[in-house]
Structure formats: C-alpha cells, structure tokens
Amino acid sequence: MKSNPTPHSLMHAFSGFFVSLFGILGWLFQSILHLLTCGLILCGLIGLLIYAKVRPELDHCREVAYDKLAQMQRQDFSMLSDTEIYDKNDQLIGLINAGHYEYVPINQISMNLQNAYIAQEDRRFKSHTGVDWIATFRAGLALVKNRGEITQGGSTITQQVVKNTYLTQEQSFTRKIVEILLAPEIEKKYSKADIMEFYCNTNFYGNHCYGVEAASRYYFGKDASDLEPYEAAVLVGISNSPTAYNPVRNPEASLKKRNDVLHSMLEVGYLTEDAYQNAISQPLSIVQEEGEGSDENYMSSYAIHCAALALMKLDNFQFQYIFKDKSDYDTYMENYQATYTEKADDIRAGGYRIYTTLDQDLQNTLQTQLDEVLSPYTELQDNGKYALQGAGVIVDNMTNSVVAVVGGRGVDDVYNRAYLSARQPGSTIKPLIDYGPAFDTGEYYPARLVNDHKWEDGPSNSGGSYYGNVSVREALNRSLNTVAWQILTDIGIDYGLNYLGEMEFQKLTYIDNGVPSLSIGGFTNGVRVVDMAKGYSTLANGGVYNDQTCIRKIDHEHNGELTKNLKAHSQVVYQQDSAYMLTDVLKGTLNESYGTGYGLALESGMPAAGKTGTTNSSKDTWFCGYTRYYTTAVWVGYDTPRSMPGIYGKTYAGKIWKQVMDQIHEGKELLDWEQPATVEMTTDSKSGITDLFSATLHERAEQSLHDKEQRKLEEDLEAAVTAFEDKTIETVEDTYWVKEQYQSIISKLNLMDGSDKRTELLERMTKRNEEFAPIISEMQDTIALYEAQKAKEKAEAQKKAEEDAITARKNQEIQTRKNTFLSALRDVENLEYQSEDAEDLVQNAISKLSLVETYEEAASYKDRLQKAIDRIATLPTESEWQAAKQAEEEAKAESQAADQQQIVLEQQSLRSYLNQAKRSWNTWTSQPAAAPAAGPGAAPGSASQPALSAPTTGGNN
Numbered sequence: 001m002k003s004n005p006t007p008h009s010l011m012h013a014f015s016g017f018f019v020s021l022f023g024i025l026g027w028l029f030q031s032i033l034h035l036l037t038c039g040l041i042l043c044g045l046i047g048l049l050i051y052a053k054v055r056p057e058l059d060h061c062r063e064v065a066y067d068k069l070a071q072m073q074r075q076d077f078s079m080l081s082d083t084e085i086y087d088k089n090d091q092l093i094g095l096i097n098a099g100h101y102e103y104v105p106i107n108q109i110s111m112n113l114q115n116a117y118i119a120q121e122d123r124r125f126k127s128h129t130g131v132d133w134i135a136t137f138r139a140g141l142a143l144v145k146n147r148g149e150i151t152q153g154g155s156t157i158t159q160q161v162v163k164n165t166y167l168t169q170e171q172s173f174t175r176k177i178v179e180i181l182l183a184p185e186i187e188k189k190y191s192k193a194d195i196m197e198f199y200c201n202t203n204f205y206g207n208h209c210y211g212v213e214a215a216s217r218y219y220f221g222k223d224a225s226d227l228e229p230y231e232a233a234v235l236v237g238i239s240n241s242p243t244a245y246n247p248v249r250n251p252e253a254s255l256k257k258r259n260d261v262l263h264s265m266l267e268v269g270y271l272t273e274d275a276y277q278n279a280i281s282q283p284l285s286i287v288q289e290e291g292e293g294s295d296e297n298y299m300s301s302y303a304i305h306c307a308a309l310a311l312m313k314l315d316n317f318q319f320q321y322i323f324k325d326k327s328d329y330d331t332y333m334e335n336y337q338a339t340y341t342e343k344a345d346d347i348r349a350g351g352y353r354i355y356t357t358l359d360q361d362l363q364n365t366l367q368t369q370l371d372e373v374l375s376p377y378t379e380l381q382d383n384g385k386y387a388l389q390g391a392g393v394i395v396d397n398m399t400n401s402v403v404a405v406v407g408g409r410g411v412d413d414v415y416n417r418a419y420l421s422a423r424q425p426g427s428t429i430k431p432l433i434d435y436g437p438a439f440d441t442g443e444y445y446p447a448r449l450v451n452d453h454k455w456e457d458g459p460s461n462s463g464g465s466y467y468g469n470v471s472v473r474e475a476l477n478r479s480l481n482t483v484a485w486q487i488l489t490d491i492g493i494d495y496g497l498n499y500l501g502e503m504e505f506q507k508l509t510y511i512d513n514g515v516p517s518l519s520i521g522g523f524t525n526g527v528r529v530v531d532m533a534k535g536y537s538t539l540a541n542g543g544v545y546n547d548q549t550c551i552r553k554i555d556h557e558h559n560g561e562l563t564k565n566l567k568a569h570s571q572v573v574y575q576q577d578s579a580y581m582l583t584d585v586l587k588g589t590l591n592e593s594y595g596t597g598y599g600l601a602l603e604s605g606m607p608a609a610g611k612t613g614t615t616n617s618s619k620d621t622w623f624c625g626y627t628r629y630y631t632t633a634v635w636v637g638y639d640t641p642r643s644m645p646g647i648y649g650k651t652y653a654g655k656i657w658k659q660v661m662d663q664i665h666e667g668k669e670l671l672d673w674e675q676p677a678t679v680e681m682t683t684d685s686k687s688g689i690t691d692l693f694s695a696t697l698h699e700r701a702e703q704s705l706h707d708k709e710q711r712k713l714e715e716d717l718e719a720a721v722t723a724f725e726d727k728t729i730e731t732v733e734d735t736y737w738v739k740e741q742y743q744s745i746i747s748k749l750n751l752m753d754g755s756d757k758r759t760e761l762l763e764r765m766t767k768r769n770e771e772f773a774p775i776i777s778e779m780q781d782t783i784a785l786y787e788a789q790k791a792k793e794k795a796e797a798q799k800k801a802e803e804d805a806i807t808a809r810k811n812q813e814i815q816t817r818k819n820t821f822l823s824a825l826r827d828v829e830n831l832e833y834q835s836e837d838a839e840d841l842v843q844n845a846i847s848k849l850s851l852v853e854t855y856e857e858a859a860s861y862k863d864r865l866q867k868a869i870d871r872i873a874t875l876p877t878e879s880e881w882q883a884a885k886q887a888e889e890e891a892k893a894e895s896q897a898a899d900q901q902q903i904v905l906e907q908q909s910l911r912s913y914l915n916q917a918k919r920s921w922n923t924w925t926s927q928p929a930a931a932p933a934a935g936p937g938a939a940p941g942s943a944s945q946p947a948l949s950a951p952t953t954g955g956n957n
Contacts (some may be wrong), residue, residue: 080351081557083097087360103211103213106200110232115268119265119267122156123268157199161199162179162182165558205242206238208348210349216231218289219235219247219286229275233265234247236261237254237261258284298367302416302530303356303358306356306549307354310551311554314562314563322497323509324513329509355554358403358404362403366404386409388409388637388644389409389417390417391406391421392404395632397627400537400548402533405419421528424523424526424619425521427649428633429527430521431536431582431586432539433488435472435582437491437496437574439575442694445581447692452470455485460482461481467480471689477592477594481520485519493513493516494514500527500531503538506531512524521613536631540609542580584673597654600658604670606629607671611624611625618648619644620636620641622634622635628672630661632657634654680692681693725764732783732786817852818852828841834876834877849862849865
C-alpha cells in the first residue's frame, strides 16, 4: 500500500523541477548569446569584406555626386537645348527641335497630376528627406530574390529628378548610389514644391513631348493646370514608360495603366470612391495636337537613325538580322521597335550633338544628279510628291563611312527612302548572296561552266535567251537568272542568306529562309539602299565588312561624350580571293559588250565594278557599283510599285551612278585593286578557259563539302531530336523505339564537329531520355510479358517457316520429276516423221515414267505416252515428209508469182488511164475559147468542160 506524498516532498519536487527548468533556459540563453555573438562577428567580417570590395566604387560615386553638386543650378531642371547635327567638317546640317517644350511653374501644374505622381511613384514624398529607405529596402529584397537582377527601383521623386537631369537611364548600382547621395542634398537646397516642379518639367512623355505642358497640349489640348484626374493618370503612366504606355500606339496598355494610377490615388485618399468610379469610366480620348517643330532633311534624319542604333549598341542591345521562325522574329521586332523608338524620341527631345561623316559636297552632287536625270518625269502623287522616285547612298571605301544619303527627289520630301524603304533588289543581289558565297566555297570560280537552260519550275532569263554551258564570268555579266538560281540552290539558300546577316542587312524576315527566289532578288520585304551600298563596299574592301555608319561622335549636354567607348567593328565576310575575283568579274558589267551595264565605264578610266538590277516588269531598277575610293548604290522606281516599260537598271539608275561617280572622281589618281598573292591566272582543266583562280580553291572546296555535309547532318539531327522530344510512350513498342532512336541519334551526334549546337542537341537528348527512364522502369513487368509473348510468337513463326520450307522442297522435287518426264514425253509427241532416233526417244520417255508412277497423274501420263508411241506408225517416212514439204513450197511459190503478175497488170492499167487523161486535158486546154455553155445544166463533155474517161480496170488510186 502506497503512502500519499507529504507537502514537504511536493515542495522539494517542485523546487527541483524549477531548478532544472531554469538551468535549461540558462543554457539556451547562453547558447543563443554565443550564436548571436558569432553571427555578429561573421556579419562584421562579411561587411568588412564587402566594404573593402565596394569602397573604390563608393568613393567613385562620392566623386561623381560632388561634381554634380558643385555645378548644380536651377536652370539644369529646365529645357534641354536643341539636338544639333554636324557634317564631317563640323558644319551644322540639322537642328532638331520638337517644338513641344514649355517650362511651367508649380502653380500652373494641376494638383491632380501632383497627387497622381505621389500616389503612384512616392507615397512618402512629403515626409522623407530625399530617400525612402523602406522602398529602398523593399527593392533590395527584390534584388536578392531575383538573383541580382534589378526589377524595381525604389527611387523617390527626388531621386528620379536626379536621374532625369544628371544621370543616364542605365540601371546600375553606381547610378543608384549616386542617386542616394545626391537626393538629400537636393532636398536641402530646394523645397518639395521645387522638386515636384522640376520633376514634371523634366519627364519625357513620348511623341516628342518633353515636359508636362507639352504633353498636356499634345494629348488633351489643354494646359497642365487644367488636367482632370483621369488625364493626369494617363500622363503618369506614359512617363513611367513612354513606349509601353503610349496612348497613340498602345491605347489598351495605356488605359490599363491609367486605371492602376487612379486606383493608387483612391488608396491614398486623393480620390473619393465616387470620383474614382467616374474617372475610370471615362474613355481614353487623345487629341494629338501637334506643335511646331524643325523639319528633318535626308542627312539629319539618317543621322538620328544611326545615332539611335549607336545608343542601342552602348546599352548592349543584341541586334539580330536572321531569324529562325515567326516567334523568333516577332519577339525580336517588338523589342527592337520599342528600344529604337525610345532612343530616337530621346534624341529628338533635345540635348544631343551628333557629329557625322556626311559630306555636303557629295550630298549635293548625288541630289543634283538624281533630280536632273529624273526631271522629265513630272507626274505627281496625291500627296504632292513626285510619282517616280529615286534614292542613293555613297560610302567612302577608305573610311567605311556613309558620306551621302539621298532619300528622294528634291529636298522638301522628309521621307528618306535610302534607309526607311525596302525594295526588291533584282540582280544587284546576285554578287552578294550567290556568287560571293559560291566563290568562298571553292566549288565555283570565274572559269567554271554552268549549264544555262530553261527550268520547268525555275526562273527565266531576261529576254528569253539561253546559252547552254556558259562560264560563271559570262553568266554574271549577262545576269543569267537560271545560273544564279542553280548556284544558290547548290551552295545552300540559308548559307547565302547568312552573308547578308553578317553585313547587318535589315528588313530580312524568317519567311526568307530557304526561298530559292532570293537568288534573283525575290525577298519578302526587300532590301534598303544603304544596306546595298554597305554590301558592295564590303566587296570593294577585299571582303571585309565594317559596321561604321555616319556617326563620328555623340555628345550630350548633361552626360558629355557618349560614344568614347563605341568602336566600329570589322569582320571578314568574303574571302579576299573571292572578293578580288568577283570584283574582276563585275568590271565586265561595264566593259564587256554583253555586260548589262556596258557603256557605264567611268570617263577618267578609273577602274570600277558594278551590277545592274531590274525586277519583273521593271518595277524596281538599280545600279550598285564601286571603285577603290567610293561605293554608290542607286534605286529608281515608284513609291507604290508599278511597271516601267523600257526602263532597266542601266537606264536611269545606271546613268545617275555614272554621272555621280564621274564627278566625285575628278582629279583622283587611278587606283586598281591589288591582286592577292594567292590568286593566279591559269587554265581550267575542265572548261579549258584561262581565267583567275585561287590557289586555295581545292582546300576550300574540300572544306565546303565538309561544311555542307555538316549542315545536312545538323538539319537531320535537329529533326530527329525534335521527334524524340515530341514522342510519348503509350505502348511497349514505344519503349523499343525510344531505345533504338536514342542509340542511333547519339552515334550520329558523334559525327558532328564539336560545336555549341552539338552540345545543345546532346543535352536535349539526355534530358528527354532521363524523362523516359522512370516511365520505362514502371513498365518493366509489361515489357517482360510482351517480350515473352514475342518470343513465343517468334518460335511459332520459325517452326511454321521450317514446315513451309519442307513442303516447298517436296513440291519442288515433285515438280522437277514431272517436268523431267513431260520433257521426254513431248520429244515423242512432237515427232513429224519416222526418224532414226524415234526408238531412242521412246525408250527415254519409258525410262522416265518411273519418276511419276507414284503420282495421281501417272495413269494419264501412261495413256499419253501410249498414244504417242502408236502415232509413230502412222507418220510418213523421212523421204515422204521431205517430198511433201518440197511440194508445199513449190505451190506457195506459184501462188506468190500469180499475185505479182496481178499487181503488174493493175499498174499497167493505171498508167494507161493516166496517159489518156493527160492527152484529153492537153487537147482541151489547146482549143480556142468556145461559145458559152447552154447553161448551168450543160452535160459533162460540153465545150465548157471536157469529160474524162473512166479507167478500164479497177485497183488502188
């Protein structure tokens, strides 16, 4: 029996429990303190390491911030100066003023806009001292979450004023630190009202609208002081991303953004629920009230275009010119258009000085000659522009720079066809996409023969003439379409197209991939004149392409020189040997009597090369040509393509080219291209033609064949891997297919040269095979049953095959026995007389009868043999048979003689009849004219018409 615990024992137990509990808690507390201490020490060490690493950058940021503060003045937050464009001699050639800017003080800016900005961009604007540390911390967390990618700024309105005025738009840690350092200093120097005033006046609102007043006038036709909440919300959205939320181009996105801003205003309390509902119900109504601006000319518009591209390069925009498919093309174009528009609009908004390589003397020469040659055509379009148009570009081959760009007739047309318009190039594309790449392969050269003939599904030659086996040199000079078509098809259409991509041809599309008509200029969109000039300039420079445009330098009044680190890039597109031989061939366009540009050689004797281009129905006509000094490309046609009967590339485009090149080469030393040491004049063993050859031709041909095989292998493997990825396992047979295909594709991948594509295909195969593995593993029991069933079916099939083989052999033996006997039997049955070997034939048949005596046909065979033996006694002797044969032949000969006699008699009768008819005709025609016949019913034989006697015998007439 247990005793109850006493109060003393209970107290003792409780005290022991609390002592133990406090001991555990003390131990935990000490452990936590140790961990915190170690953590703080570790964080301190990490902080010191980070500080040591970022200190140089932090010091740099402090220097930048100090420099900005030292020069800060109130007018910095006002209007940017006009963008200025200068020629090669630093002479002003363009002044770009959007005409939309007007600085307005804060009391003329609607509180609706101010409140919208605060609600959407910086809700603690009125209370912070320039930096919102909560928003900055939130942005830092997002930075960590997105593994270093900046997805949200956390910038206050003050920081954005700093960015808009003093810094670039690049998202970087340096810029963010400078913002953070400068913002509090600006808040010390200026009031919150000043900062909001600066912000509204320095924002860019798209469509050349710089500042809130210009935006209010353009979008809503009113002053900034009169903006309603729903209008203010639109402008806030636009300034956040002028391209994405442009209400003119992207009204749906703009409306959605407007409503987001209005909701922010509701959340903060700047709008009541009724006011919010009323605002979001308003339609997006845009006025687009245009202000005055400076008109752009051909030089300035092209300079802005090139400057925008240069700024994109500075931002590491990844340009692309060849596209895999529609998705690839659409994705790129959306990104390109948004980025390009942003840069071009920013340039036109002001503050830039663009220094170019454009030469006003060359520009005037090109413009004057184009206008004069086309002056007889005075037809006007509905918009008042000339109907027949032209465009031209000159490239300085020594510097690779564009030095003149004419976009149309006269100087009043702001549409620059030289770089904005894409037209079908006709045969001018042949050297760039067909012959140049073909020469690079080593499989083609000037003396090689190609058969020029009409293709059933291919192009026709202009004029309809075909020359059979013709050299490549003559084919290019005659501009034979069928030869160009064959060459591009042979070397690979996409292989040739890639050359245009390497020379940065814009306007290409995924639809152009694999299209044979590219060989003669049949593009989806066409090509630009400036791209053709740069392409031919590449040939002039020995096959080396340089991406220099017309930009020398770009300065910005806030950020200084922007292009100091932007260098032109050169790359070898065509082999030097190929470029030299192709240039030599293209001289024949101008000099050979059969050349399509014969007569366009330069007056000074300056060595020149070129190519004409004429599309179907002469809707587009071209001439592209070059010397060592300059390349000039000229296009002539209608803005809306239409036929130009009797006009060809040589007619007007060629004439403009010649007159321009004659003028700009006056007084220049005659310069020809230097023949590379690897090019020699020799005789082709196949064609027997003596012409230029490359010493590396055979090596290149072998490499080209290898590359072609590799491209084919890559295409086949791409298709096979895609099919492998698309496969789904539904049956056991599918598992076998997967295993077989995996082994097959892996073995073929080993045949590919080491490349990124091979690695990609291998990774895709491995990944998909790993996805198949668990599925196949789960099906092992089913696979085992399937294999057992297949083994059983195979064994049964093999047993049946063996039985069928035995039966076939037995049947073959029976048939052979029958055939042997029947052959001997037919020898007896076929006897025609009692010959000396009849008895031997009979004995042979009797001996063979034993071969078939076990078969059911044996009785009938014996009966046939007996009848054949009995028949022998009824046959004539050999002498009787021969006598009968001779009598038969004599009777046949007599019959043939009778037939021949009958034919002779019939021929004699016919000749007699014809002679009689002839005599009657001669008698009738020799008589004097007779009296008129008695009438239309006069009988034959009357004086008017003698009668002819009928033949006396029948026969063939």
